[in-house]
Amino acid sequence: MSVPKYPGLLEEGEEESHETTETMDPQLYRATTEGDILEFVRAIEHGTIGRHHNPPASCVQLAPQNTTVLHIATSFAHYEIVKLICADLPFFVAEKNAKGDTPLHIAARAGDSLLVTLLVNTDFKEGGLGEKNDEGNTALHEALICGHEEVARILINKNPKMAYSLNNKGRSLLYLAAEAGFGTIVRMLMDNPVGNYTASRKHKNKSPVFAAILGCNIDILKLLWEKDTSLFQQRSGEGKNPLHAAVCMGYTEGVKFLLNKHYEFAYMKDKQGFYPIHSASSKGLVNIIDLMLQHRPDTRELLTAHGQNMLHVAARSGKCKAVEYMLKMPELEKLINEKDEDGNTPLHLATTYGHPKMVSILVRDERAILNLVNNHRQMPLDIAEEHMEMGLASFQKRLTCMALKVVGAPRAHQASTSRSISVKLGDQPETESWRDKINVILVVATVIATMTFTAGLTVPGGYINTNPDQGIATMLKKVKFQEFVICDTIAMYSSIMVVVTLIWAQLGDPSSMHVALKLALPLLGVALAMMSIAFLAGVYLVVSKLSWLAKVVMLIGTSFSIALVVLFVPLCFLASSNYHVYHRLSYYPFCLVLYTLGT
Known part of the structure; x- marks a missing residue:
């Protein structure tokens, strides 16, 4: 697709378009926007549309955005004009503007129950209940998206057995009602065929359960469990189950509910290879980590797809509070020096990802072994100094190297020798x-x-x-x-x-x-x-x-x-020096740096 050199001007060889934009009679347009019903009737009678001729939609006068007089009257909430049009010219109810909106879409979006009632009671294609706009939304979708519960109730009651499909974003009515926290609407939808919901493969993450979790609405979550437990088996596009979603939201009440109702969720991986306990660790959610360990204490043994435990994940993500919490728990002691598939301990990972405060916390723990090597025969200090020598030393990684040096962390002999040779060459x-x-x-x-x-x-x-x-x-x-x-x-x-x-x-x-x-x-x-x-x-x-x-x-x-x-x-x-006094003296300026920068 070529971009014109001068937007708005025709390029050589292009044909000029002579299409004329739709326009409405000024008198009719002014009367409709101002709500002057007498002037409106006079304009209608003298215009191209006669009340008694009932012309087809092609004869309707349109404003530039393809809006009819009913669109305009509805958007300005001129009830008398809307009532008059619905009674004498009902075909206007089905007309769509440039965005595919019928007047009912506009009324539902505004949350005007009186306008919605007038429109849905018009004897013309059931008031356009099933008509979709360019976003794939019906009027009921719009009402739920905009949080208008009363309007949604009116639309459902008009035809409780009407089938609604997903909109363009894959959201069903049940998803939208759950997201908005409308318990009554959720119950209405699930008690009727309109509420039967199965997410397509393309829209797995649009489950109403995920919507309830996103809205942190425990009542909706309980109602969905009561009505259809199969909804809880659906996963998001990333392979996350409802417990993953509740954990990622930091939704403690939802986590507790799901653990009580279906503890198996705690033992399911997502596509990243994370169990819910790892998701909590990566976000540093101490209260949720504590809750999960209380309910399912053996989740501390779960490993990611890369063989990393919950302490690995927290250290890699730089979540200091979570790591400090874990280090205080005697039952998690064996995790401190545990290695992943690459032979990295939590300290190796904290060093690799440049988290100086995390490194400082780990090296101060007497149980941490500083001279463990990974599969590349590297100790944590080797990794830090490698970053320094390769020109990868950001300020964070410089501080990380300091955190290791102030405690006298050792180097792997082989790695140290290879570095020395490299410098000499x-x-x-x-x-x-x-x-x-x-x-x-x-x-x-x-x-x-x-x-x-x-x-x-x-x-x-x-x-x-x-x-x-x-x-x-x-x-x-x-x-x-x-x-x-x-x-x-x-x-x-x-x-x-x-x-x-x-x-x-x-x-x-x-x-x-x-x-x-x-x-x-x-x-x-x-x-x-x-x-x-x-x-x-x-x-x-x-x-x-x-x-x-x-x-x-x-x-x-x-x-x-x-x-x-x-x-x-x-x-x-x-x-790094071999003198203990030097390490102690160096430690205090380092702590001052961390405290000042909040690292």
Whole structure:
């Protein structure tokens, strides 16, 4: 299908269409919209439609959207005009507009019971009860979709034995009534042939049971069970049974009802290979996990299609509260180090998917074994560092690597050796990646050195111009000035050391780049922190006479300095150390990062 270069203009070779849009007599249209019945009758009598000629539908005057006078009068709720048309020109009831709506569709959608009654009592094709619009909806469908129970009751009572099919979205009347929570309508539908419902293969997920669960309506759910238990055997397109659906909705009352009525649901997989207990774990629904374990305690042994237990699933999804709940249960202890089909423990999965808080929770549990290897001979730290070295290290995965390092998590010997060999061989794309990182840090360090050098020679307050102290800083004895000088000096020399270290890395072999970066990043962090504190001290010093401004400057500077530390710690975290004291000291800044970022 070609798209015109200039929409609205004809392309070369196209034929111009001379079709004229439908139009209605202005006098008739105005009278209908304003509800002026006398003017309406006068317009009808003088127009193309005579009341006594009863013309066919082809003679009906139509507005641009193919709307008749009955469509217009119904949409404006002009009862007298609607009543007059239904009595004298009943064929209007079956006319459809551009969207396939009859006047009855419009009245049902508006929930106007009086208009609906007028229209359905018209002796013309049963008031168009079975007529569908372009969406496949009858007037009864529209009433249920829009939540008009009284209108729905009127339409059903008009012809209780009428058969209604699914609309274009595969929704039956029973589905819509259950979704709306209309218990009386559900009962009416199920007590008559109109309520007999079997979902087609294409629309499996349109079961009324799923609709009741979606609406969290326990009364409808109970009524459906009472009337037809076979409805509960239908599954969604994803293979989920009603218990899966209730779990995914977090519908505790529905979960309890289904477990009591048909506990077998708890032992059925969906197409993803999840049992309901796994669906609850993947969403972190602690109350539902607890409820299911109380009713069916052996569900904790169920495994997904990939051999993962409920703790695997929660760890993979990053649901910390669910994992903390499970770790407190002694009966779930064996799940902590259990492996899936790929040999991954929950800790492996939490590391793979980059959930630092989850990793922190698991490694703090004394029962977690940190040196278990998966089928690829990798421990959790190997996975984390592999992501770092492959350039896949998002901020989350950087924190994940930190979470393992602060507790001294070990590496697999084989994997560590292979990484070392890889670095020494110096794969060209990886080497270029390291050089790019070094160049970025080199530029930052050079800028810091330049700025701190300049600040050191243009100190706050200037210098004394008279003897015998000529050239001495005027604020030399101020504590904040001394703080400024010390921090500025540290920042300058730290940045210079970073520059020198990275120059060596650029000139040396590829294996030295990684080591240089480990040394340079912490020094750069020190330089940034000291430069920030020096700036804070200098500004505070020059505004100290105005107390409130000095306090504001101090508050802002302190807040941003803390934020700087929090953001920079994950970037400059060094490799794992063998010293326990180092692990303990490293743990606290890491916790601060997690708490600050809410990770």
